Amino acid sequence: MEKVLVFGHKNPDTDTITSAIVYAHLKNATGIEAEAVRLGELNNETKFALEKFGFEAPRLIGNVSTEAKKVILVDHNEKQQSADGIEEVQVTEVIDHHRIANFETAEPLYYRAEPVGCTATILNKIFKEKGVEIPANIAGLMLSAIVSDTLLFKSPTCTEEDVAAARELEKNAGVNVEEYGLAMLKAGADLSDKSLEDLLSQDAKEFGMGDYKVVIAQVNAVDVNDVMDRQGELEELINREIQEKELDLFFFVVTDILNNDSVALALGKVALRAEAAFGVKFENNTALLKGVVSRKKQVVPALTEALV
């Protein structure tokens, strides 16, 4: 049987990378040859997690159709967030926690989505259902994913199931989640070695909202001024991207991981709609979004409501 590739979305984050590694491990443990791969560069948070639990980065791939016939998607389903060439291969499984859109198959498949904060929380269930034990280092990766996606349980996307899964995995992995988790988030929020191009692209996702083409990029920071002090250069880069990709809105969110607020920078021809979306005034293209930390649960629904 030919090897199946397992991967998450473009501009990978910790849940996407670790879930690919974890699910490939589970498939291999149940006798199905699988390899975790990635669609982009690792961020500092993910590097920290992989190093802590002794894993190498998955292999980077380009167009997937030259690599495999069958693939498994984790942590995403929308084709514009997936590998180039995705329409040429058969998606045999999806494990995800996002809305379903721009996704279609010719054949029946295994699709497992649950409205929880993190893919790892679903994977934790699947291990139990299959009766496969979770090794300590794999538990550590899963715990890292939950910490990352829920901002240490503080995001409104976090559910009771995520917290319960994290408590189980914490014991198994042999770390203190609060201590390890904050260290990992801080590693991710260390932006000192990042170019502005990196900041704009490392966690950028594209969305169709009605007829509008929107990119929402997010970075975590310990001090948002580390980023916002360079607003002029940022705007230059963003405006270039708006032109190249014909975007209607580029929404850049810098999230303060200690205070759990975000500062947003909105550019593009419908940028001012963000005022109605969040009920705040944007001055000099920016605004403080109090209590906003989740793209999925807070930013995407608010912008969709305002734009569609």
Add this chain to the structure above:
Amino acid sequence: MEKVLVFGHKNPDTDTITSAIVYAHLKNATGIEAEAVRLGELNNETKFALEKFGFEAPRLIGNVSTEAKKVILVDHNEKQQSADGIEEVQVTEVIDHHRIANFETAEPLYYRAEPVGCTATILNKIFKEKGVEIPANIAGLMLSAIVSDTLLFKSPTCTEEDVAAARELEKNAGVNVEEYGLAMLKAGADLSDKSLEDLLSQDAKEFGMGDYKVVIAQVNAVDVNDVMDRQGELEELINREIQEKELDLFFFVVTDILNNDSVALALGKVALRAEAAFGVKFENNTALLKGVVSRKKQVVPALTEALV
């Protein structure tokens, strides 16, 4: 909390009706108020199963947006097969065993699809995962669904998991599956009280294949000649439907449940493509399709391959 409605596809079959009843039972057992409803008339097979295990038909609904805000889909996901008004309501869950297409949500949801022969086989797992016991009469409905969708394990859609689930449910329901199953299939294949309009519509599904609009209708029969003796009248009705719905192909499949073959009647401007699809010559618009019993696994892929 407002009641959630649970339903299967239009032109309901036994899996769609019973899975709605069964899953509504499971939701109620876990403290979520749910009602099974249906989108069309029951066929004789489904009536036989409901009567055997002491159930009433679910309530018939029209446009779903006047009935509920939240719905759960079983045994389907494509919107053209779902309730009118489906785009106005929130789909909170899907339990299905078909390909995914023409399906999109704004919010994350619980989506559970597995490539097995029958929705009931997936439901059987979910009962176990939730630790909810299956009452004997509910087990009887689930068994009926598996028998129906797999033609008593003879369809190529039938998996080992379907057989294993049926063996468990058989004990619980207190029936002999071979004996009960054949009686149920024969009840469904009793076409004596059916008008030709009924035959064409009772299990008809519409598919987009490339740019072509295709309807594939299927009926089970003990003697296919009971149906095919009236080919002239059938063609008149089908041609009217092709015109009204602007179809490119109407493919009518009469399946012999004792010999596990089918006779097909193909009409529409791309009807002759069915020759390449099945490697047979159609004479007088009809052909015997040896060993073909499954729309999902045999008819849809073959026609898609020939048309797209």
